[in-house]
Structure formats: structure tokens, C-alpha cells
Amino acid sequence: MSTIRNYVQLIGNVGQAPTITQLQNGKKIARFSMATNEPYKTNEGEKWTDCKFQDFGPVPRKMGTSITLLRW
Numbered sequence: 610m611s612t613i614r615n616y617v618q619l620i621g622n623v624g625q626a627p628t629i630t631q632l633q634n635g636k637k638i639a640r641f642s643m644a645t646n647e648p649y650k651t652n653e654g655e656k657w658t659d660c661k662f663q664d665f666g667p668v669p670r671k672m673g674t675s676i677t678l679l680r681w
Contacts, residue, residue: 621645624662640666 617681647659
């Protein structure tokens with residue numbers, strides 16, 4: 610049986626520098642925000658862009674390594 614893996618790729622702008630916090634049990638979590646743009650056309654043919662802000666966290670250590678690669 611093959612292994613099923615979930616994969617998410619978010620493309621956007623980092624809102625602020627990620628904050629990495631170490632918990633009392635030694636685990637690390639990261640929090641960050643991201644702005645994504647969704648372009649669309651109205652029924653009249655006008656082009657618009659909808660900007661949405663998302664907050665992420667706490668992010669587990671496995672993903673925390675990737676968080677350090679974010680650029681702001």
C-alpha cells in the first residue's frame with residue numbers, strides 16, 4: 610500500500626518575522642503571518658485582486674525548520 614502524504618504550498622508575502630518559542634517540555638513552535646493575493650474578474654470584466662491575511666501557529670518543529678527559511 611502506498612503512503613499518502615499531504616502537501617501544501619502557500620505563495621505570498623510574510624507579514625512579520627516568524628517568532629519561535631520554546632515550550633517548557635523543550636519543544637519549539639513557530640508563529641507567523643502571511644498575505645496572499647487572489648486575482649479575479651468581475652462579471653463586467655474588471656480585474657480585481659483580493660488580499661487575505663492568514664495567521665499560522667503554533668507550527669510543529671518539523672515545519673519549524675522551513676519557517677527559518679522565510680524571508681521578510
